[in-house]
Amino acid sequence: MSILQNPISRRHFGYLMGAAALAAARPVLADDARTIKHLLGTTEISGKPQRVVALEFSFVQALDAIGVVPVGISDDNQPKRIEQLLGKKIDYSPVGTRLEPNLELVSALTPDLIIADELRHSAIYPQLSAIAPTIVLNSWEGNYPTIKESVVTIADALGDREKGEKAVADHEALIAGLVAKIPAGEKRRFLLAVATPDSMSLHTSASFTGSVFKAMGLTPAVESANDTVESGAGLERLIAVNPDVLLVATDAGGTVLDQWKGNSAFANISAVKSGTIFEVDRNQFSRFRGLKTAEMIAREILAKVYKA
Amino acid sequence: MQPIALGCLLLAALAGVIVAAVSFGVSELPVLRALSLFVSPDGSPDSALVWDVRLPRALLAVMVGANLAVAGVLIQTLTRNPLASPQTFGINAGASLVIVLCLIALPELKGAGTVWPAFAGAAAVGLAMWALSVSGAMNDMKLALAGISIQLVLAALVQAILIANNAAQDIAYWLAGSINGAQWEKVWIILPFSILGGGTALLAGRHFGVLALDDTTGVSLGQNARRVGGLAAALIVVLAGSAVAVSGPIGFIGLLVPHIIRRLVGGDQFTVIALSAIAGPLLLNAADLAGRIAAFPSEMPVGIVTALVGAPAFLLILWRQRVR
Numbered sequence: 001m002s003i004l005q006n007p008i009s010r011r012h013f014g015y016l017m018g019a020a021a022l023a024a025a026r027p028v029l030a031d032d033a034r035t036i037k038h039l040l041g042t043t044e045i046s047g048k049p050q051r052v053v054a055l056e057f058s059f060v061q062a063l064d065a066i067g068v069v070p071v072g073i074s075d076d077n078q079p080k081r082i083e084q085l086l087g088k089k090i091d092y093s094p095v096g097t098r099l100e101p102n103l104e105l106v107s108a109l110t111p112d113l114i115i116a117d118e119l120r121h122s123a124i125y126p127q128l129s130a131i132a133p134t135i136v137l138n139s140w141e142g143n144y145p146t147i148k149e150s151v152v153t154i155a156d157a158l159g160d161r162e163k164g165e166k167a168v169a170d171h172e173a174l175i176a177g178l179v180a181k182i183p184a185g186e187k188r189r190f191l192l193a194v195a196t197p198d199s200m201s202l203h204t205s206a207s208f209t210g211s212v213f214k215a216m217g218l219t220p221a222v223e224s225a226n227d228t229v230e231s232g233a234g235l236e237r238l239i240a241v242n243p244d245v246l247l248v249a250t251d252a253g254g255t256v257l258d259q260w261k262g263n264s265a266f267a268n269i270s271a272v273k274s275g276t277i278f279e280v281d282r283n284q285f286s287r288f289r290g291l292k293t294a295e296m297i298a299r300e301i302l303a304k305v306y307k308a
Numbered sequence: 309m310q311p312i313a314l315g316c317l318l319l320a321a322l323a324g325v326i327v328a329a330v331s332f333g334v335s336e337l338p339v340l341r342a343l344s345l346f347v348s349p350d351g352s353p354d355s356a357l358v359w360d361v362r363l364p365r366a367l368l369a370v371m372v373g374a375n376l377a378v379a380g381v382l383i384q385t386l387t388r389n390p391l392a393s394p395q396t397f398g399i400n401a402g403a404s405l406v407i408v409l410c411l412i413a414l415p416e417l418k419g420a421g422t423v424w425p426a427f428a429g430a431a432a433v434g435l436a437m438w439a440l441s442v443s444g445a446m447n448d449m450k451l452a453l454a455g456i457s458i459q460l461v462l463a464a465l466v467q468a469i470l471i472a473n474n475a476a477q478d479i480a481y482w483l484a485g486s487i488n489g490a491q492w493e494k495v496w497i498i499l500p501f502s503i504l505g506g507g508t509a510l511l512a513g514r515h516f517g518v519l520a521l522d523d524t525t526g527v528s529l530g531q532n533a534r535r536v537g538g539l540a541a542a543l544i545v546v547l548a549g550s551a552v553a554v555s556g557p558i559g560f561i562g563l564l565v566p567h568i569i570r571r572l573v574g575g576d577q578f579t580v581i582a583l584s585a586i587a588g589p590l591l592l593n594a595a596d597l598a599g600r601i602a603a604f605p606s607e608m609p610v611g612i613v614t615a616l617v618g619a620p621a622f623l624l625i626l627w628r629q630r631v632r
Contacts, residue, residue: 004552023607117350160441196478196479197478197482198446198478198479198480198481198482198486198488198489199481199486199488199554202588222582230606231481231606232481232486232488232606232607233606233607234334234361234488234489234607235360235361235591236333236334236335236361237334237335237606237607238336239335239337239357239361240333245552251478256489259489259491259493260491262491262493263356263360263361263491264359264360265353265356265360265361267356268353268356268357298625
């Protein structure tokens with residue numbers, strides 16, 4: 001993780017100083033100014049930002065939970081994903097990919113708040129801050145508790161902390177209702193594996209889905225303190241993990257799952273033997289993170305595993 | 309060293325590495341139990357692991373290693389260039405590019421379906437290189453530079469597609485060169501090409517030996533250089549194309565193995581091809597085993613291991629040649 005964070009180079013230091021100078025040149029802060037603490041420091045925000053740019057999917061869902069439509073989203077040029085993420089069509093401007101947001105498009109939207117991801121956007125934080133007040137949160141590697149906290153932080157940044165707290169409280173009540181349907185004493189080990197054409201990526205207890213499993217009282221099959229995903233897993237690794245319930249996330253198209261299905265060793269995996277292997281949507285289970293996504297995961301597990 | 313003695317030595321080492329490859333893995337199966345199951349399968353889940361996961365992987369490495377090594381001998385002979393290999397002359401990259409394009413355009417394509425696109429990509433580059441080599445317009449150095457340029461352009465195109473399209477990022481492991489996804493199905497896909505390509509290369513070894521000399525000598529010895537060169541180019545495409553199709557572009561095997569064998573036993577083409585067909589599998593299986601141990605319980609794609617080990621080894625060879 002730490003290797004991925006750029007040390008502040010001289011150039012970046014210059015940007016930081018520039019951003020600091022800009023901040024200093026602003027008029028005296030209004031009365032309702034708030035100091036939002038985030039992963040790269042603190043950001044002063046006043047009033048109620050109306051033009052928000054979200055650079056990760058989870059932020060879009062958090063904004064939706066608070067009732068705000070972002071003006072710009074780095075949607076990877078796949079507007080259908082945003083529609084699937086929210087379960088409805090919204091009106092926004094695309095600003096490039098999550099990996100490399102187009103700063104000119106972001107700037108052209110004249111945003112008054114930018115929400116960026118720690119892993120992907122820390123390096124461009126100075127440039128983003130020069131465009132608009134920017135808060136940096138952990139989305140890409142965010143687990144369930146982190147994503148819930150982010151909803152409140154984002155609501156706070158928007159000047160309506162209570163709305164965020166209420167959204168989380170409502171969500172937790174809903175999840176509690178769903179979890180109550182899971183039979184007591186569930187001991188099986190659950191695994192979400194993303195299948196690609198050349199291997200599988202195993203999501204650990206530290207991943208978003210893994211921590212949703214834990215919040216539901218289920219046991220993730222791969223325990224890890226920090227590593228969210230174990231990528232490049234071959235069939236032997238999957239056999240070694242031997243999950244009792246296996247959710248395989250796929251996009252449309254051929255993946256290793258099709259090839260492994262015919263293998264006698266695959267048939268010996270606990271989940272395969274007991275018929276508790278299910279194919280799920282990769283967007284919903286792996287790409288998206290958020291309150292709504294957690295609810296969807298809980299509902300789908302109830303429906304598939306417990307027929308409830 | 310006597311070729312026969314070296315051949316026996318390599319075969320023994322290959323057998324040892326294959327036994328190690330089926331005995332060792334990320335699951336908790338004890339090495340000795342794996343070994344006994346390898347000798348006498350009992351239909352248990354552990355037995356399935358040894359016979360249906362580890363063995364096809366070891367055998368796939370044998371065939372891919374042999375294909376790449378023999379293709380390397382042929383391409384170095386055909387172009388009379390010690391720097392030539394399926395990787396440096398862009399044949400791997402050609403196959404990769406077409407497979408990446410197919411992944412986006414025809415996502416349903418899988419298994420045996422990827423062999424033909426890989427061939428098409430390998431053949432297009434192979435044909436271009438062959439045309440350049442027989443045209444007479446290029447000396448050996450220019451040909452090597454042309455090959456490297458083609459390789460760089462194709463690799464850049466693959467990169468461009470990876471950045472532009474999310475789906476293509478899913479085959480990062482395959483693109484690094486990996487036999488992680490080995491299945492009996494893949495073994496059956498490459499087997500006929502290995503037998504056909506390797507067998508033909510051995511039988512025609514004597515003719516390829518003449519090809520290594522200059523054209524005039526070849527003609528005065530009664531050889532139709534174009535025809536023999538065409539056969540060599542076709543074999544290179546068959547061997548390298550099928551290898552890339554099942555394992556992704558694995559580098560350095562095709563470059564390194566012929567050099568090592570030539571240094572050990574000298575230049576007889578039949579001998580070099582035969583021994584390379586044993587040393588390639590040995591090197592690839594050893595590299596795959598190392599990649600599995602190095603990143604345990606995860607895995608390092610074998611293509612990265614061959615590059616990490618192959619690059620310094622190649623430099624060493626060049627260095628020792630210079631000192632002589």
